[in-house]
Amino acid sequence: MSKVLLEIQGLRKQYGAVEVLKGVDCTMHQGEVISIIGSSGSGKTTMLRCINMLEDFQGGHIRLDGEEIGYDQSGSSRKRKSEKEIARQRALTGMAFQQFNLFPHLTAAKNVMLGLVKVKKMPHDEARALAEKWLDRVGLKSRADHYPGQLSGGQQQRVAIARAIAMAPRLMLFDEVTSALDPELVGEVLQVIKGLAADGMSMLLVTHEMRFAYEVSSRVIFMNQGVICEEGNPKEMFVKPKTERLAEFLKTSSFN
Ligand SMILES: Nc1ncnc2c1ncn2[C@@H]1O[C@H](COP(=O)(O)OP(=O)(O)O)[C@@H](O)[C@H]1O
Ligand SMILES: [Mg+2]
Numbered sequence: 396m397s398k399v400l401l402e403i404q405g406l407r408k409q410y411g412a413v414e415v416l417k418g419v420d421c422t423m424h425q426g427e428v429i430s431i432i433g434s435s436g437s438g439k440t441t442m443l444r445c446i447n448m449l450e451d452f453q454g455g456h457i458r459l460d461g462e463e464i465g466y467d468q469s470g471s472s473r474k475r476k477s478e479k480e481i482a483r484q485r486a487l488t489g490m491a492f493q494q495f496n497l498f499p500h501l502t503a504a505k506n507v508m509l510g511l512v513k514v515k516k517m518p519h520d521e522a523r524a525l526a527e528k529w530l531d532r533v534g535l536k537s538r539a540d541h542y543p544g545q546l547s548g549g550q551q552q553r554v555a556i557a558r559a560i561a562m563a564p565r566l567m568l569f570d571e572v573t574s575a576l577d578p579e580l581v582g583e584v585l586q587v588i589k590g591l592a593a594d595g596m597s598m599l600l601v602t603h604e605m606r607f608a609y610e611v612s613s614r615v616i617f618m619n620q621g622v623i624c625e626e627g628n629p630k631e632m633f634v635k636p637k638t639e640r641l642a643e644f645l646k647t648s649s650f651n
Pocket of ligand 2: 439440441
């Protein structure tokens, strides 16, 4: 098996007094595509946001390539890393959200180039070439100089994915990237994600598209009330769920 990329141990997260992650454990290998499914409020988004340090967490460990994310531990005391260090670690993962969050005043190419130039300090021409390469890969070569407002939702989401991928993250996090799209635009975005999976990109993706999760994932995680309730390969999970909760969830989902 390939090397461990992401290791989550005993992850706990509270919002005020409410515990929303209650000890999540997960080990992911390089090149794996893991889908996270589960009902609304089960903690899927929070888990991704902790990995990306968009949220603080109160307990447990997240390691990426063996590197402790977010906190330094010495003995029993735990200290948040410096903002600079957290920014560096955040760049190890790329994230795409339900909302595309493109800059409306920048063209598709400029949206993709921004992080390359500002964060990676890449020369303009090189950044432009890389942006064009990735826009081409997501099927938007001819749209490089269009503004987000001139693009469909599906096209905008593909720009957002190109923007994240262009930064060469070790791991891509997708949070319901098709949920805000009109049904006829969902397929083109899922197709892009499938292409990335085929290229060996490591991906953790929260999705409501059960058929897609079934087809693309090497493993599926079912979250329930802040813990991983069941996990396994897609066949086991979707065809022979072990827990009553997963069986119930699948009944109400779009798999059939
Ligand atoms: N910023 C926040 N403040 C307080 N509670 C939150 C916040 N974000 C999420 N929650 C709560 O945390 C729980 C998990 O939410 P979330 O991770 O968004 O679930 P999912 O993505 O599985 O729908 C929910 O009960 C939600 O209401
Ligand atoms: Mg969510």
